[in-house]
Each structure stands twice: as C-alpha cells, then as structure tokens.
Amino acid sequence: MEQIQTFIQLLPQQLVNGITLGATYALIALGYTMVYGIIQLINFAHGEVYMIGAFIGLLMVVYFKVNFFLAIICAILVCVPLAILIERVAYRPLRGSTRLAPLISALGVSLFLQTLMTLIMGPNAQGFPQIVKDTIYTVGTVKFSLVQVVILLVSSVLMVTLHMIVKFTKVGKAMRATSESYETANLMGININRIISFTFALGAALAGAGGVLVGMYFNSIHPMMGVIVGLKCFCAAVLGGIGSIPGAMIGGVFLGVAEVMGVAIGFGTYRDAIAFALLILVLLLKPTGIMGKPIQRKV
Amino acid sequence: MESIIGFFNDPYINQVLTLTGVYLITALGLHLITGITGQFSFGHAGFMSIGAYTAALLSLHLETPFIINVLMGGLAAGLAGMLLGFPSLRLTGDYLGITTLGFAEIVRIVFINLDITGGARGLAGIPRDTNLTIVLLLAVLSIICMYRIHDSRFGRALTAIREDELAAEAMGINTLLYKVKAFAIGTFFAGVGGGLYAHLIQYLNPADFGVSRSFELLNFVVLGGLGSVPGTILGTTVLTLAPEFLRFVKEYRMLIYSALMVTMMIFRPHGLLGGVNFRKLYLDLVHRRLAQLAKTKDVGGKQQ
Numbered sequence: 001m002e003q004i005q006t007f008i009q010l011l012p013q014q015l016v017n018g019i020t021l022g023a024t025y026a027l028i029a030l031g032y033t034m035v036y037g038i039i040q041l042i043n044f045a046h047g048e049v050y051m052i053g054a055f056i057g058l059l060m061v062v063y064f065k066v067n068f069f070l071a072i073i074c075a076i077l078v079c080v081p082l083a084i085l086i087e088r089v090a091y092r093p094l095r096g097s098t099r100l101a102p103l104i105s106a107l108g109v110s111l112f113l114q115t116l117m118t119l120i121m122g123p124n125a126q127g128f129p130q131i132v133k134d135t136i137y138t139v140g141t142v143k144f145s146l147v148q149v150v151i152l153l154v155s156s157v158l159m160v161t162l163h164m165i166v167k168f169t170k171v172g173k174a175m176r177a178t179s180e181s182y183e184t185a186n187l188m189g190i191n192i193n194r195i196i197s198f199t200f201a202l203g204a205a206l207a208g209a210g211g212v213l214v215g216m217y218f219n220s221i222h223p224m225m226g227v228i229v230g231l232k233c234f235c236a237a238v239l240g241g242i243g244s245i246p247g248a249m250i251g252g253v254f255l256g257v258a259e260v261m262g263v264a265i266g267f268g269t270y271r272d273a274i275a276f277a278l279l280i281l282v283l284l285l286k287p288t289g290i291m292g293k294p295i296q297r298k299v
Numbered sequence: 300m301e302s303i304i305g306f307f308n309d310p311y312i313n314q315v316l317t318l319t320g321v322y323l324i325t326a327l328g329l330h331l332i333t334g335i336t337g338q339f340s341f342g343h344a345g346f347m348s349i350g351a352y353t354a355a356l357l358s359l360h361l362e363t364p365f366i367i368n369v370l371m372g373g374l375a376a377g378l379a380g381m382l383l384g385f386p387s388l389r390l391t392g393d394y395l396g397i398t399t400l401g402f403a404e405i406v407r408i409v410f411i412n413l414d415i416t417g418g419a420r421g422l423a424g425i426p427r428d429t430n431l432t433i434v435l436l437l438a439v440l441s442i443i444c445m446y447r448i449h450d451s452r453f454g455r456a457l458t459a460i461r462e463d464e465l466a467a468e469a470m471g472i473n474t475l476l477y478k479v480k481a482f483a484i485g486t487f488f489a490g491v492g493g494g495l496y497a498h499l500i501q502y503l504n505p506a507d508f509g510v511s512r513s514f515e516l517l518n519f520v521v522l523g524g525l526g527s528v529p530g531t532i533l534g535t536t537v538l539t540l541a542p543e544f545l546r547f548v549k550e551y552r553m554l555i556y557s558a559l560m561v562t563m564m565i566f567r568p569h570g571l572l573g574g575v576n577f578r579k580l581y582l583d584l585v586h587r588r589l590a591q592l593a594k595t596k597d598v599g600g601k602q603q
Contacts, residue, residue: 042393093565099392100333100521101568107514108560115553227510231400238397273408276401283398284386 007264012142014264015257020148022256023155024217027210028233029240029248030162031203037179037243038199039095044106045086047230048113049204053079053211054128054221055121061131068131072154072212079208083200092193110226117223125222128215151213158206159249165202166245175199179243228272235279241292250290313431314499319539320434321495326519326535327441327528328488333517334526335449336481337461338388339396343489343516345403348508350376350490351497352416355425358498365428369494376490377483379406384482388475391464403513410505421504429499437495441488445528448484457481461526522563524572533571 028050035043053075060071090109094102135146166172177185178195186192214229215221232255240251255275262274282289307313329343354372357363363371387398410416417423448454456477459467468474497503515538523534541559545552567573 036393040393042397090561090565094568097568098525100339100517100525101564104518104521105561105564107518108557108564111511111557111560112554115557119550119554231404231510234397235401238394242393269412270408273405276404279401280387280398280405283390283394287390287394 009141010264012140014260016142016144016148018257018260019253020151020217020256021260022253023152024210024214024252025229025233025236025256026249026252027155027158027206027213028229029236029252030159030245031207032234033237033240033242033245033248034175034199034203036237038175038196039091039102040099041091041102041106042234043091043200043203044103044230045090045109045113046083046203046207047226047233048110048117049079049083049086049226050207050211050214050229051117051221051223051226052082052113053204053208054215054225055117055126055211055223056208057212057215058126058128058221061129068150068212068216071131072209075208075212076205079204079211080201083204083207084197087197087200092196110230114223114226121223123223125220128219128221130216130219132216147216151217154209154213158209162202162206163245171195171198232272232275235275238289239279239282241289244289244291247289247291254290307431315540315543317429317431317434317499318496319536320431320438321429321492321499322516322519322539323438323532323535324434324441324495325489325492326516326531327445328485328492329516329520330445330485330526330528330531331448331457331481331488332485334520334531335454335461336457336478338478338482339392340399340482340485340513341396341510341517342399342401342403342406342513343486344508344510344512345399345406346376346380346486346489347493347496347512347516348403348406348410348503348505349379350493351503351508352410352422352493353490354494355422355497355503356415358426358428359422359424365426365498366433369491369498372494372497373487373490376493377487380486380489381479381483384479385475388478388482400510400513403508404510407505407508410508416503416505419505421502423502425497425501425503427498427501429495434495434499437491441491442528442532449528453477453480518560522560522570524570524575527570527572527575529577530570530572530575537571 028046031046031049032043035041035046056075056078057068057071060066060074061068066074086109090105091102094105132147132150137144137146137149164172166175174185174190174195175198177188177190178192182192185195211221214225233252236251236255237248238251239254240247240249255278258278259271259274263271267274286292307316325343325347328346329340332338332340332343350369350372352372353375354368357368357371358365383399383402387395387402390398411419448457456467456472459470459472460474460477464474519535519538520531521534522538523532524530542552542556545555548555563571
C-alpha cells in the first residue's frame, strides 16, 4: 500500500523524466520513420549516425570549448553529409533490389561505423562534460533540471521545424509525394534521388542533435551506444505507426514514459526489454501501430 | 593421408571447422524460414540461445546423454518458435523481423536475470561433448533434410508462400499454418545448433546471443545466396572463416569485414550463389553435350 502511495506521489516527476527521455527517442525515431516511409528500409546505420553526433558534440565541447548550442549545430553539420554519403554509397545502388540486400548493406555500414569509432575513440565509455549548469527548478512537487528543460525545448523546436518543412514547403510536399509513389512523383518532375537524400539529411540532423542531447543528459557516451537505442527508437517508430511523423513523436514519448515507469515499479533489470515487449503487444493488437494507415493487400 | 588426419587433429583447425558446422546447422534453419518461406527473422540467435541453455542445463543438472540434450534443446527452441509464430506470423516483412528481434532481445534479458542460467556471469563448466565427427554428421543430415523438405509438397507450399502469399492462399494453402510449421522447424535447427555450440565452447553468456549474432546468422544466409542450400553452406563457411583469415590485419579486421559486407551486397545483391541453379546448370551441360554428340553424328552421316 505504501509503495503505491509513494508511486502516485512520484508520478508527476516520473512523467517529466519519461517525457524528457521520450523526446530524445522521438528525435531518433523520426529519422527511422521518414526513411522507412520513403524507401521502405530499416536504416540500421541511423543509430550510428546518432552515436557519431554525440561524439562530435563531445569533441567540440572538450577541444573547442563551445556551448551546447554550437555543439548541436556542429553535430548536425557532420551527421548530415555522413547520412547523405551512406545513402549514396550503400543504399542507392541497391534500390529496386530484393528487400534483404539493402538491409544487409545497412548492417554492414552500421558495423563499419561502430568499429571505426571504436578504433578512433577507444571502446570505453567517455564522460560528457557538464556544459549546462545543474540548476533545478521546482514547480509544485516536480523538479525540472536545466538539462531537461533544454532537451524539451530543443527537441520541440526541431520537431516543429520538421513538421513545418514536411507540411508547408515545396520540398516537403515532394517528400510526401515520393513516399506515395516513385513513378508518379517522377512524372510530376520531382528528382527522386535528391528527395531521398534530403530525407536522409533531415533524419540525420535530428539524430545528431539527439546524440548531443543524450550525451548531456546521461553524461556518458560510447561507440556502441547507437545499437540498443537505435533498435528501441525503431520500435518507437513502429509503435507510432511507421511512416507517420506524428506517430514517431507519440511513439517515442510513449516509449520513454513506459520505460521510466517500468523502472519505477521495479522492472529496472528488464529496462531494455520493456520497449520490445510493448512493441510485440502493440503489433499484435494493431499491426500498423498507433497512427499507422491500414495496409492494403493488392493482387 | 597422414598429413590430412594431422590437419584435422590440429586443435585450432578442428575448433574452427566444428564451429563452422554448428553455425551451418543453425543457418540452415534460418534458410528454411527466410530463404524458402520468405519470412524475415532477425532473432534467430534468440532461439539458438534457448537451445543452448536448455541443452547445457540438462547436461549440468540431469546428466542425460549428450545427443538427447541437444535434441531437447532443439525441441525447446522449436516450441518457442511455434509459440511466437502463431501470433506474430500474421505480420509481414519488416514488422515480423522486428518482432522476432524483440523476442530475441527479451529472451536475452530474461537469461541475464534468471538465477539458473548464471545471469550475466554466464554458465560455465559445460562438458565438451561436441566434436567434428558428430557435427559433420548432423550437418550432412540437416542438408539432406533441407533438400527433402524443398522437394516435398510441404516445401513447394512454402516456396509458393514466398513467391506470392495471396496467390498461395488462393490455391488453398493455409498460409499461417505452413508459416508456423516452417518457423518451428527452422527454430528447431537453431536450437540444435545452440545445443552443439554450448557443448563446444563450454561456456554460455547471454551477451553471445545478442542482435549482432542474429544478424551474423542472417548474413550467412543472405550473402551466400538466399534460398539456396549451397549458398547457405558457402556463406556460412566463408563468413566463419573470413574473420580467421583476416586475423593478420588485427584491429582492422571488423572494419574490412563490414566493408566487404557492403561491397558484396552492391555487386551481388542476390548473394554469391543467388540465382544459380545447380540442377539446371548440370542439365544444361548434359543437353549441350547431347546436342554436340548429335551434331557430330549428323555431320558424319552427311559425309558418308
């Protein structure tokens, strides 16, 4: 009984922590969902783009003593060309091939980047210096740390920007058209290759920013950090309904909250399993995810 | 002859070859699921670990004979595959893949948290009962099994599902049932492979059966040539031996390995032996020879 009482007392606090974690998940999940929506590929290298973003942030902060805002910009500036390069080298030659070929290629790229970063940075976890003051704001019973406020602000700004780009700009319209049908989009004068590159760039920008934010939040980054987070964020994208941008945001936040709650009620050792268990449950109940459109089977 | 026996008796070579055989048996299971039935499974290592732990625990606690333990490991994995298959094989493509991956991760985390499996410290002291002879025998048996399945009515139904699920259903194939059967058989092989692995390495750790191992197994099947038994054999052999041959490049080993993965896919998207039909090649050769023979006879006839 007492346990339940403390749990309820801590609920608003857990919710805040969960949403903060979920916001970072959502940033990465967006990259998965956009790429999947446009070329139907699970971009396994996306988790590694996020990891590299975190390391670029670390390097900038440690060697150039920049503030977090500049660190995020630099991470984005490195991740965007990297993702475009990955798409150009490893995925574009395989477009129109079997489903598994680009998948294996993506796994290869992911393994390559992991090994490369392990060689350059060493296999151990690296401390991320505290670049945001650890001020704590109290609202009622809920405590916000400044890092949490920064994460929530930056990720909301990024997500709103993304939404604007996809919904209201010409290139966003082209993205949506391309995800509907290559051929028709092509006939309308859309350069498919450029739109796909642009999609990868957008996803990578969010992942790079997410990497720096997570580094700031957990104060520790390592070359393998992209593997499990990448898989979890893909789960988040599927939970929300793959291909749907609001779905990925909802899925990410939902996953973050569920994970924090799960740990709070004593499933700490099963932390990484929560995402997958949720995924299996949701897929069995609603196979297209929360916001997904029903799949049509055509003859 | 003596040198050949010496070659196989070398502990290092023996170990590498036995391991290749173990992986081959596991990969053949995945070949049935992904190559023949066309269902994605990104969690094959999870089933391998179920088989490995079942067999190892039987060996350690009940001390039943080795072969029975391995078979029980296979059955446990097959049962798990069936239980997962019924609800999840309604999903298609990547959704199924990610569900199996999630399942394997859950299995791994459960094994870390259980007491009987030794948790994250791992399970040590498993007797070394696996040897090259047994593994080769079982591998050959598995290969024969695969060919028999492929040529059976059951196997043709599976191929029909791979080619077009809707059309297969229209032909009266109960697709869900067939997919679950294929999944159960495939995971059974994974479990047998796992049991053999446990008694070869003598130590089990949940970390050995993570996502990377699942994807490694998928590589075996895809890089050799999806849907082809010789392809799976080639893929498994090359990819198990490649890291051994690449030892001289030391820390750049995985870098080269992963770069090879990407280049291989770009230049042979269907795998090394993908689209190569050995029976057709052989028949073509025979036909050509026959045609040649007939031609020379004709020419000879005219001259007379």
